[in-house]
Amino acid sequence: MPDGPTLTHLLDQIDDAATDEKVSVQNILDQIGDRSIMPVVLAIALVLVSPISGIPGFSTLCAFVILMVMVQALMPHRSLWLPKVLRDRCVRSDRVHKAVTWLRKPAAWIDRHSHPRLRILTSGPLRWLTLVLCMLVPVMWPFMEFIPFLTSIGASAVALMSFGLLTRDGLYVIWGYGVVACLGTVILWALQAGT
Incomplete structure (x- = not known):
């Protein structure tokens, strides 16, 4: 078992945030805490690994949130800041529960x-x-929304790497690197096939 936060506990927090008809980014932040930058990244990536990534525009929203959070993870911030336009974005609670x-x-x-x-x-x-990779991978997500659920692969890489950092388990970091390498290979193959 990991010494740090578990994925199960994080899923409980996400589930607890979805008490009303819709759940906002701010609701999730309130559950996880605005000083917990890597758990926030992990929570968003985890949700995006699920079939919820098929919602149009959801991957792009997650990419913007993770990008902003990761920039702050690379800086000596004491608490997380997101603009109101991102904090207020919502998704239906039933989809989050599923x-x-x-x-x-x-x-x-x-x-x-x-x-x-x-x-x-x-x-x-x-x-x-690893922090830089967690920031760069989501940059591709808005362009990958045209291929259903492809962003789930990128999100799984971010989830593995951020979980590895949180629990000090380098094996999950390596697996995250492997997923990034596979995703990069698929993208390069698709670009070459399209030319």
């Missing part, structure tokens, strides 16, 4: 098989490399 339910079994498996290891990948220069 996404959380869909994610619970894989999250429980990951929680059971995570513990601090390969810590060199979660500290020092390699930690900064």
Whole structure:
């Protein structure tokens, strides 16, 4: 089990945020806390791994939020700041509940098989490399919305890397790198096929 926050606990917080007909980004931030930058990134990436990524425009919204959060993760901020236009964006609560339910079994498996290891990948220069990758991967999501659920692959990479950083488990960071490499290969192949 991880020493730090578990995916199951994070899913509980997301589920608890969806109490009204719609849940906003601010509702989720209120549950997780505005000082918890990496858990916020992980929470958004987790939701986007689920079929909820098929909602038009949702991937782009998540990309903007993660990009802004990651910029602040690279700076000495004490609390998270997002513009009101992003904090007020909403999605139907029933979709959030379905996404959380869909994610619970894989999250429980990951929680059971995570513990601090390969810590060199979660500290020092390699930690900064992972943070930069977590910021760069979402930049592609608005362009990938035309291919259904392709953004879920990118979101899984961000989720794996951010979870690895949170729990000091370098194995998940490596898996995140692998997903980024696979995604990059698919994109390059698609670009070459289109020319």
